[in-house]
Amino acid sequence: MTYLSPLLTRPGAVAAGAPDQGTASHYGDPFKEQRALARGAAFVDLSHRGVVTVTGPDRLSWLNTLSSQLLLGLEPGSSTETLLLSVQGRIEYNARVVDDGTTTWLLVEGFEAEGMAAWLDRMKFMLRVEIADVSDTWAVLGSVKRLEALAARTVWVDPWPRVAVGGYAYSVVTEEEHPGLERPWFEYLIPQAELASTVDELADHGLSLAGAMASEALRVAAWRPRAGAETDEKTIPHELDLIRTAVHLDKGCYKGQETVARVHNLGHPPxxxxxxxxxxxxxxxxxxxxxxxxxxxxxxxxxxxxxxxxxxxxxxxxxxxxxxxxxxxxxxxxxxxxxxxxxxxVAPDAGQVVGRATGFLKGRR
Known part of the structure; x- marks a missing residue:
């Protein structure tokens, strides 16, 4: 069944195509919406995204064994990003992760949710975890700043472009020069039944709706890769600079780790x-x-x-x-x-860090 956001009935809404099908491309004035989103005066409907929950006392230690990020000790309210890789180190799922103390929320693209939930369910064995695809009952709203009106909601804070602990930058610009700093990003979890009323509440606080054209333009300008757009069946994280935020190079064994380590230390991404x-x-x-x-x-x-x-x-x-x-x-x-x-x-000489005395190629941006 094709998802259709209830916000598509709002005045001026023009339906978006793939990969944002089911939401609005814009609401009548794409550039006005983009400017408003960039300055924090608007938010975007991401209710077509997938949401998977993992509950149970073993949830973080179990996810830690399966994915590329160090998730042990993830504090309630803290956000991170992780990858589920194939044995060859290719990206299969890219999840935005936030834990609220009892539930680990995995925010993914809509096409990823069902498959990822099924794969996780097959991997739980005798551990005390429960997995659910809750995409039908939970929606997501995105913005470039923390919204006080949604302070009580669970929020994922994008780590991009800061280099996470255990990560590594493959870019030729310094962290402080990275254009991603101009686009901080927050994704709020909203019960699907409360989506329309929440949007009305935000409007009462002077915030307007922006469409997918606005959020995508800011994402592209921030060099932020997106699953299903920048990824294909061959993609490894090094090619997209995802070692920066989604991979912990010093953590224990997980599927695909050998390829990640080999390319990072001895090779180059193709x-x-x-x-x-x-x-x-x-x-x-x-x-x-x-x-x-x-x-x-x-x-x-x-x-x-x-x-x-x-x-x-x-x-x-x-x-x-x-x-x-x-x-x-x-x-x-x-x-x-x-x-x-x-x-x-991503620098042409990215990778092969063993024996590297200095940084990457310092060519022009």
Missing amino acids: RRLVFLQLDGSQHTLPAVGSVVVAGGRTVGRVTSVAQHYEMGAVALAIVKRSVDPLGELVVQDGDDVYAAAQEII
Whole structure:
């Protein structure tokens, strides 16, 4: 059954396509909404996202054995991010994690929830844990600041782009230069039955609704990867700079750890995430999946594209590691060609930290 948010009935709502199908793309003025969201005067409907709960006294120690992040001792109200990987170290599920003292909440993309809950249920064995996909009864709202009106709600605070304990930055910019600092991010858990009334309450506090176009533009500008957009069946966390927030390099054994350690210490990720400033003179945007071309050959693909209220047309793309970081790129969508200025997110020489005396390539952003 296709999900449809009750907020799609709000004035001006225009339905979004994938990956935000079921919510509003915008409510009549995308750039106004984006500006409001960026300054903390708006919030976005993320009720199409998936929500999985894990309860029971063994929940954190059990999740710790399965995932890439150190979850032992996660304090109530604390947030983190973790990955469930394949044996080959490829990303299968990317979960935003917050624990409230009795329940661990896993916030995921809508398409991930059912499969992840089923996989977790198969892995519980004799441990004291219970897993439930509660996506039908819980919704999520997102904002760039803490909302006082939702202070009593469970909230996940995005660690991006701060390097978490046990993490490692694969970018060429320092933490203080990272554009993700301009987009702090909070996701609030709301009972689905209270979604409409909560939105009305926020409106009484002077906050407006923004659509997916607004939140996606801010995400792309923050270099923040998204499951199902920047990931495919081959993606390893190193390619997206997710060692920064979602992997603890010093924790014990978990599925996929060997690949994570081997690439980090001795190898290089085969692909890397880049940010693209696109030529906006055509007044159109390339489609997601459009090819990235360098020197006449295809070197990657566009994974997310947006119209930013300040920077214009922007995109995230996955390209081959060997692509010259100073080279000129173009994005080709059928007969349409867009010049693309490349900003490095993951350094071409990322990985192979054993014996590395200094940081990564210090090329231009």
